[in-house]
Amino acid sequence: MAIFKRGNLYWYAFIFNGVRIRESKKQRNRLEARKIEAARKTQLSKAEVGIKEMKKVPAFVDFQERFLAGVSSECAANSKTVQFYHDRVKQLLKYPPFKSAKLDEIDLQFVADYISYRRGTKRTRAGSPK
Numbered sequence: 001m002a003i004f005k006r007g008n009l010y011w012y013a014f015i016f017n018g019v020r021i022r023e024s025k026k027q028r029n030r031l032e033a034r035k036i037e038a039a040r041k042t043q044l045s046k047a048e049v050g051i052k053e054m055k056k057v058p059a060f061v062d063f064q065e066r067f068l069a070g071v072s073s074e075c076a077a078n079s080k081t082v083q084f085y086h087d088r089v090k091q092l093l094k095y096p097p098f099k100s101a102k103l104d105e106i107d108l109q110f111v112a113d114y115i116s117y118r119r120g121t122k123r124t125r126a127g128s129p130k
Contacts, residue, residue, distance in 0.1 A: 003033050012037035016044050057102045064089045094121075 002013045006024070010033035013022040023040070027033040058066075068086060075081045092098050095117050101110065 003030060003037065005030075012040070014041065016041065017048070057104045060098050060101045060103060060106065061093070063103055064093070 004011055004013070008028055009024050010027045010030055011022065011024040012033060013020065014037070015021070021040070021044070025033065025036045027036060068082075068089060071085045072082050092114075095114050097110070097113070
């Protein structure tokens with residue numbers, strides 16, 4: 001465990017599983033650099049035993065924007081495929097729980113509830129107003 005100063009910034013260096021780790025986190029405060037070093041060691045230890053940090057799961061409403069942008073970039077801009085996905089996402093968002101659902105909350109029960117909801121609604125064309 002070594003904290004050293006290079007110019008105005010503190011660096012840390014240590015050996016983890018036979019590999020030398022030497023990094024700077026752009027710290028000018030020695031105590032903060034030591035805290036960051038300890039956090040980095042913890043992160044490496046957790047990864048070694050298979051504990052990974054949970055990534056933030058996006059809401060469906062946020063993800064659909066990225067999804068539709070990806071579809072548009074992969075397909076011709078005015079293609080029927082792009083229109084198909086836009087229409088389907090628009091239809092999904094008519095179901096109120098989809099607006100607040102996180103992607104990891106969408107499971108078989110969620111889909112079954114959506115199907116029940118759709119069976120109880122009047123059918124309209126996806127592109128036309130209700």
